[in-house]
Amino acid sequence: MNEGNCMNANHPIDGNHSAGRNSLSSWKRWPALTLALGLLVSQPLIAGCSSKSKATDAQDKSVPVVVQTVAEGNIEQTITMTGTAEANAVIQLSSKTGGKVVSIPVAVGSQVQANDVLLQLEETDLRNALRQAEASLNSAKANLAQVRASQETGAVQAENGLVQARQALEDAKANFARMENLFKAGAISRQQFDQAKTALVNAEAAYNNAVAAQQSSARSEAVKVAEQAVNQAQVGYDIAANNLANATIRAPQAGTVAAISTEVGQMASPSAPLVTLVDMSRMKVKLEIPESSLPYFQQGSTVEIEFDSMGLKTTGKVDSVSPLNNTPSKGYPVVVVIDNADAKIKPGMVAKLTISRSISDNQKKGMKVPTDAILTIDGKTYVYVADGDKAVKREIKVEEQTSTDSLISGDIKPGDKIIVRGHTLLKEDSKIRIVEK
Numbered sequence: 001m002n003e004g005n006c007m008n009a010n011h012p013i014d015g016n017h018s019a020g021r022n023s024l025s026s027w028k029r030w031p032a033l034t035l036a037l038g039l040l041v042s043q044p045l046i047a048g049c050s051s052k053s054k055a056t057d058a059q060d061k062s063v064p065v066v067v068q069t070v071a072e073g074n075i076e077q078t079i080t081m082t083g084t085a086e087a088n089a090v091i092q093l094s095s096k097t098g099g100k101v102v103s104i105p106v107a108v109g110s111q112v113q114a115n116d117v118l119l120q121l122e123e124t125d126l127r128n129a130l131r132q133a134e135a136s137l138n139s140a141k142a143n144l145a146q147v148r149a150s151q152e153t154g155a156v157q158a159e160n161g162l163v164q165a166r167q168a169l170e171d172a173k174a175n176f177a178r179m180e181n182l183f184k185a186g187a188i189s190r191q192q193f194d195q196a197k198t199a200l201v202n203a204e205a206a207y208n209n210a211v212a213a214q215q216s217s218a219r220s221e222a223v224k225v226a227e228q229a230v231n232q233a234q235v236g237y238d239i240a241a242n243n244l245a246n247a248t249i250r251a252p253q254a255g256t257v258a259a260i261s262t263e264v265g266q267m268a269s270p271s272a273p274l275v276t277l278v279d280m281s282r283m284k285v286k287l288e289i290p291e292s293s294l295p296y297f298q299q300g301s302t303v304e305i306e307f308d309s310m311g312l313k314t315t316g317k318v319d320s321v322s323p324l325n326n327t328p329s330k331g332y333p334v335v336v337v338i339d340n341a342d343a344k345i346k347p348g349m350v351a352k353l354t355i356s357r358s359i360s361d362n363q364k365k366g367m368k369v370p371t372d373a374i375l376t377i378d379g380k381t382y383v384y385v386a387d388g389d390k391a392v393k394r395e396i397k398v399e400e401q402t403s404t405d406s407l408i409s410g411d412i413k414p415g416d417k418i419i420v421r422g423h424t425l426l427k428e429d430s431k432i433r434i435v436e437k
Helices: 002-010 017-060 124-184 190-218 221-246
Strands: 063-069 071-073 076-093 099-103 117-121 248-250 255-260 275-289 302-307 312-321 332-339 350-358 366-370 375-377 380-387 390-401 405-410 417-421 432-434
Touching: 063 380, 071 366, 076 255, 076 332, 117 275, 124 190, 124 221, 221 248, 275 350, 302 332, 366 390, 366 417
Parallel strands: 063 432
Antiparallel strands: 063 417, 076 275, 076 350, 099 117, 117 248, 255 275, 275 332, 302 312, 302 350, 312 332, 366 405, 375 380, 380 390, 380 417, 390 405
């Protein structure tokens, strides 16, 4: 605009013919003037653009890289397998005695605690049977008491008889000794001597009978028979009481009602499943693994578990590894347990299990870096480390390696920032620019 203004001021245009000729000659000189003015105006602009270009070129010469801080660790290998979730326990409850179903106070899906009533059978006949068994038991006990009382009385009598027989025997022995001396002295007749001898023989026989009676009273067979009768009656009572108790189906532990196989009013057959209870507080994932996977699954090992159907991730522990591979698939059965307090995991769900193990038997540790960060040049292995804005090449030795991670030693330490991307474009002391992944 200024140039236009100067042009208009120095070369006015009017209707005068001579002025027109002067104006025409002036216009012929404009191209030269315009070029000169353009050079003067553009010189500082060109200088400014030149300085910006140099800065941009310097930045363009630096290599963008991604770094990772080196840390000590060990190398692990990971495998993934699938298995099926099962409840920690599946309990089918039945009654040992048949009967009519009179109430079912729970429904499928009900959460129950130990000893809660799940189903009730009719009890009338069972209670009558228990009363009859109780009466038989009481009668047997009364008979035993009576027999024992009689036995005690007989024992007392037998003991008294034994005392008397013992005394009579001693008297008979003394009398026989005296009569024998008198007979030898001729003071008594043979008849008197023989009578004394006979009395001694009879006393001995009476004593022996008293001893036998006393011993028999101490081990009365009648008491043994009465005791057996009581035991038999007790068994009958226990059976009747147990039958009555079995009429009420109770939860043996906390769990969830999974199935009810009868209805109120139906007759339940003995031992027929009536209610199925599952314990889902812990779940089991069962799978079969090949021989090559045995090193991964050690009892107590932690397993990462994912249920894709519900987007759930959790962990579990290896509970058991069977030493036998006698399954049709020739795999080794493994059981992994999972806490499931919120009951989100259901039986039958497919689980994806991921487990890792160190590839070094001695759990060797070193500097752990991504395998892709390692370069091999002329038979030697290197990594690049970021040192300020420069890339420094460090020679290293690979101790252990997988497709993803490597355990290295050499001129590298924890905290070094190893270049993991962009390193293939570098050389010693290359300018670098650290960027985010």
